[in-house]
Amino acid sequence: MSELKVKPLKPRGPSAAPASAGVVTERGPDEIDQAELRAEHQERQQHLHASIEGLERETLLNMLSQMVLIRRFEEKAAEAYTLGKIGGFCHLYIGQEAVAVGSIAALRPDDYVMTSYRDHGHALARGTSPDEVMAELFGKAGGCSAGKGGSMHLFDRDNHFLGGHAIVGGQIPLATGVAFAAKYKGTDQVSCVYFGEAAVNQGVFHESLNMAQLWKLPCIYICENNQYGMGTALKRAMSLSDVSQKACAYGMASEFVDGMDVLAVYEATRRAAARARKESQPSLIEVRTYRFMGHSMSDPGNYRTRAEIEKYQERDPVKVFIESLKQKQIVDDATIKEIEDRVRAQVEHAIKFADSSPEPAPEELHTHIYANPIK
Amino acid sequence: MAVITIREALNQALREELERDENVFLMGEEVGAYQGAYKVSKGLLEEFGEKRVIDSPITELGFAGLGVGAAMVGLRPVIEFMTFNFSILATDQIINSAAKMLYMSGGQFKIPIVFRGPNGSAYQVSSQHSQALESWYAHFPGIKVVMPSTPADAKGLLKSAIRDDDPVIFLEQERMYGLKGEVPDDGDFTIPLGVAEVKREGTDATIVARSLTVPLALKAAEELEKQGVSVEVIDPRTIRPLDIETIIKSVQKTNRVVIAEESHPFCGVGAELSAQIMERAFDYLDAPVKRISGADAPMPYAKNLEKLALPDIERIIAAVREVAYL
Incomplete structure (x- = not known):
């Protein structure tokens, strides 16, 4: 297991010392030096190479397939949106695939996953059928939320996917409650929650992490720091923009992870899951990532330069992972083609399924308001 | 039939439901060691322990959301607001999460939770501590809103609210905790919700x-x-x-x-x-x-x-x- 991605923090609580110490970066996340990014990229590839060796081929291929599925699914969703088949807000996950895939691969099927409105990737990584996700985006009865939730509210009870939540930070106390319930019932399940870095500015982030550490709840808080809260750059919105350091305020363990490296995310989540399961301790993981598309489909993205986006695209998590797997001779071009073909068929099927799924019946307007309706 | 106060009736309801179902827990500010700001939870910490009767930090939005999350995966939280004035901080979780979860998940996640505490005017506590919020909560489909006016109603309705599978806003009245009345002795006495x-x-x-x-x-x-x-x-x-x-x-x-x-x-x-x-x-x-x-x-x-x-x-x-x- 590489030690590269653990960033030790100076002021931290007694329980928070990471198992291993690694590279300390004094630079804040605000100043992006592109030459340095490239140099880091080299280091990170070495890390990927090292990590690959410790994993089964099947595990690696599953992760790759999921990342490719999310990428192609989102591309197709963007297309369907421009065709008017998807309405409302639609937040794509392109560029961030390594976060959901790497972290969810480190969880058990009976653990719980909850996220924000940028939720397509998490649902797919959790095993929700692409057919049902696409049908939900299309507002159809066959959708995973019966057409009532839409893009921002995907739910899948069977796969322990507890939803996309559309008020920034709203899912953070909910997931804390799920962890509370796991501890209350004496199971060793873990609750894993995702949120953007902008959610960290909400009061409820603080409220939740305080309770989680106070009561030692088995919760993993994963901050997907894509560096922009809609159109506002992190440095314009956060006084201390090193998110992982915020854990110090609660004496909580924290890590800083490269979100373009699926295996770094996987390893950090495995450490956090073990801490949650064995010691009933929460963790905060800051995953530095980047979204290649706008905040939502209606965002032209004028607040970022083309050059900035291209630099991050050099480190495209799907591309980087494929390159590393090839170099380590885990996959060849034929395997990649096989995966791409299979995913293309899956996504085509999802579109067909969503197209042909009926609209919700008019009477569905008034169902599911109460579990126990009176009169 | 015993003659007891609304405070005692609520206390009995909580005790009986905590006994009846181990998924029920009580959380809120000062509900445990302090015995409740209005003594509604008197004796419950001693009887059920810290696992079931939980003193929360002063963090209304946080513990309201925690309760909703716990309800998503099968617990039956009773969340006490020391007064409903403080629930205003928690409205995002009550309205956006509790009231809408079942609907926007297409029926997958019910939220069996009770938010309870005193509502309405108290004695000379001025503007921020004396207001009645029932119309706020009653506005939203997905929530049930209960307002008892007698000890029997308080007990019977609170027991029904805790057993109900939907989020219930249970509004007590700060001036009425000491009001006395007859309450049936039957431990399984309940009053159905939605009946005038x-x-x-x-x-x-x-x-x-x-x-x-x-x-x-x-x-x-x-x-x-x-x-x-x-x-x-x-x-x-x-x-x-x-x-x-x-x-x-x-x-x-x-x-x-x-x-x-x-x-x-x-x-x-x-x-x-x-x-x-x-x-x-x-x-x-x-x-x-x-x-x-x-x-x-x-x-x-x-x-x-x-x-x-x-x-x-x-x-x-x-x-x-x-x-x-x-």
């Missing part, structure tokens, strides 16, 4: 009252009886779902309605009741529906002003006489 009660039968006019105004309406009815006016008093007990049928039946009999409430009038529950009565029983009305509400002003501190801001027996009597054209 005719608290007093009459023929000349109907007063629809809830929570604090129920005892006021009953005293007004006694007084009016002496004046030769027979008044029916109805307590909906559950604001949502509203048992409008019982109210309409009474209106069809008496043809005159007074609504008594301590909340502000604007967009209040009284306004909703007036609209529904007009829609369903317009032809039966012999006079316009009359509302007696709390003042359309923040609650003042000064004792004399506070008294002016709240409905009282005299104003209710005058209103009944007005709709009866006396």
